[in-house]
Amino acid sequence: MMNNAVEVDDLFVVRGHREVLRHLSFTIPSGVVTGLLGPSGCGKSTLMRSLVGVQQLTSGSVKVFGEEAGSAPLRDRVGYVTQAASVYDDLTVAENLAFFARVLGVSRENVDRCIEDVDLRSHADQVVGNLSGGQRSRASLAVALLGEPDLLVLDEPTVGLDPVLRRDLWALFHRIAQGGAGVFVSSHVMDEAERCERLMLMREGEIIAHDSPEAIMDRTGTGNVEEAFLKIVETAA
Amino acid sequence: MSATTMTARSAPRARLEITLAVAGRVLLQLRRDHRTMAMLLVLPCLLMTLLWWMFDDSSSMVFDSIGPALLALFPFIIMFLVTSVTTLRERSSGTLERLLAMPMGKLDFLGGYALAFGLVAAVQSVLAVALSVGLLGMDVRGPVWLLTLVAVADAVLGSALGLFVSAFAQTEFQAVQFMPALVIPQILLCGLFIPREDLPPFLEAVSSLLPLSYAVDAMQTLTQTADTSDVWVDVLIVACFAVGGLALGAATLRRRTA
Numbered sequence: 029m030m031n032n033a034v035e036v037d038d039l040f041v042v043r044g045h046r047e048v049l050r051h052l053s054f055t056i057p058s059g060v061v062t063g064l065l066g067p068s069g070c071g072k073s074t075l076m077r078s079l080v081g082v083q084q085l086t087s088g089s090v091k092v093f094g095e096e097a098g099s100a101p102l103r104d105r106v107g108y109v110t111q112a113a114s115v116y117d118d119l120t121v122a123e124n125l126a127f128f129a130r131v132l133g134v135s136r137e138n139v140d141r142c143i144e145d146v147d148l149r150s151h152a153d154q155v156v157g158n159l160s161g162g163q164r165s166r167a168s169l170a171v172a173l174l175g176e177p178d179l180l181v182l183d184e185p186t187v188g189l190d191p192v193l194r195r196d197l198w199a200l201f202h203r204i205a206q207g208g209a210g211v212f213v214s215s216h217v218m219d220e221a222e223r224c225e226r227l228m229l230m231r232e233g234e235i236i237a238h239d240s241p242e243a244i245m246d247r248t249g250t251g252n253v254e255e256a257f258l259k260i261v262e263t264a265a
Numbered sequence: 266m267s268a269t270t271m272t273a274r275s276a277p278r279a280r281l282e283i284t285l286a287v288a289g290r291v292l293l294q295l296r297r298d299h300r301t302m303a304m305l306l307v308l309p310c311l312l313m314t315l316l317w318w319m320f321d322d323s324s325s326m327v328f329d330s331i332g333p334a335l336l337a338l339f340p341f342i343i344m345f346l347v348t349s350v351t352t353l354r355e356r357s358s359g360t361l362e363r364l365l366a367m368p369m370g371k372l373d374f375l376g377g378y379a380l381a382f383g384l385v386a387a388v389q390s391v392l393a394v395a396l397s398v399g400l401l402g403m404d405v406r407g408p409v410w411l412l413t414l415v416a417v418a419d420a421v422l423g424s425a426l427g428l429f430v431s432a433f434a435q436t437e438f439q440a441v442q443f444m445p446a447l448v449i450p451q452i453l454l455c456g457l458f459i460p461r462e463d464l465p466p467f468l469e470a471v472s473s474l475l476p477l478s479y480a481v482d483a484m485q486t487l488t489q490t491a492d493t494s495d496v497w498v499d500v501l502i503v504a505c506f507a508v509g510g511l512a513l514g515a516a517t518l519r520r521r522t523a
Contacts, residue, residue, distance in 0.1 A: 043523060082362055082365070082366060082520060082522065083523075084522065100368070103368040106366070108363065110359045110363070112358065114358060114360045114363040115360065116294065119290070127286060128367070130283070130285075131364065131369050133279055133368075155297070
């Protein structure tokens with residue numbers, strides 16, 4: 029099943045006086061995990077904000093499931109996690125999820141399932157402000173999973189997590205993708221690239237490669253994604 | 266599953282549910298913060314007692330004339346501060362962006378806040394009014410419950426303005442400083458220090474444009490006469506300002522930002 033979750037056409041975003049996204053056109057399929065890799069400041073977050081419809085576009089269009097990104101029919105179909113944990117510090121994990129579940133109109137069972145999914149069962153009754161950075165971002169991830177979204181947009185969800193947990197979360201992303209949803213995950217750590225079925229390499233507001241990790245490595249004749257990234261940048265220069 | 270939940274979403278019942286969810290969450294956060302809760306409920310009572318004590322030796326007339334105005338001021342100032350800081354937090358933590366990306370209307374969000382802070386203000390006012398009238402002997406000719414209603418309207422007004430200014434502040438520091446800028450001129454011109462009709466004509470005109478003038482006016486009328494028709498006009502004007510403030514606040518909640 030390779031339906032397109034996202035179709036981006038000539039997306040151009042200027043913030044301040046900086047061209048953050050330079051005329052991007054691409055599609056993101058449903059049913060697989062697509063990784064967005066690039067150094068800090070290359071425009072990853074702005075691109076993700078554009079997909080969920082909270083970024084003002086200078087020109088171009090972003091369509092999600094055929095609708096304009098951020099439009100009303102999409103709001104319970106897209107889950108979004110920002111880099112900063114968007115949860116209430118003075119509430120417990122369970123209270124946070126219960127609140128967002130009410131806003132989304134989903135059942136209490138979803139709350140328990142999502143807490144389980146991000147492995148926060150033992151911290152469910154702790155106030156989020158007292159948790160570690162990794163635990164807080166997992167609480168934020170759990171909120172995004174609540175509505176069983178058809179598209180999941182995750183901005184660096186695995187930063188600072190212990191390797192075991194990182195592996196578990198990637199397994200979770202793949203399970204969600206196998207269920208038919210599109211999963212779009214950004215990272216600035218190149219070694220996470222190999223966990224994705226599809227890969228977008230980004231640098232200075234442009235997409236320099238968009239393919240499967242194997243195809244990208246084959247084409248550049250390199251053994252890992254970091255080398256491939258360097259090779260592409262050097263050939264272009 | 267999307268199709269069924271989406272139809273449920275646009276129904277009024279679902280919207281009410283979201284408003285109640287927001288209000289419940291705001292109250293839960295307040296309950297966690299014992300110090301803020303204590304300040305909200307106890308501080309107005311202590312200040313009323315201080316005022317009563319100040320004029321204990323002189324005539325009780327002063328307490329009767331300034332006291333009601335202060336009962337209008339406290340909920341306004343306190344709710345202005347509390348709301349501007351909480352909504353600023355909501356903006357900067359990313360939770361507002363997350364909520365706006367969910368099927369939540371701006372008015373559901375604002376309604377939730379207004380409901381939660383309106384409730385807190387009601388409790389706060391009931392305590393302050395009961396203390397002032399019951400123990401400190403404030404002389405009120407009109408119905409005491411109407412005094413509380415005016416105080417609640419003031420609180421909602423304060424919340425609405427606080428919400429609005431939070432859009433123009435980047436830090437909690439800045440948000441707090443809007444208090445002297447927006448609130449103190451209203452205190453000076455509302456008729457507390459000098460009757461409004463004795464102000465220079467220009468300032469009198471300005472004071473007629475400020476919501477607090479009507480709130481204080483309502484309180485003073487209530488202490489002086491049992492006739493409530495003027496009070497209702499004042500309450501209506503304060504309510505209009507509050508709705509206007511909420512509308513302005515709604516305009517500052519943007520789904521898309523640069």
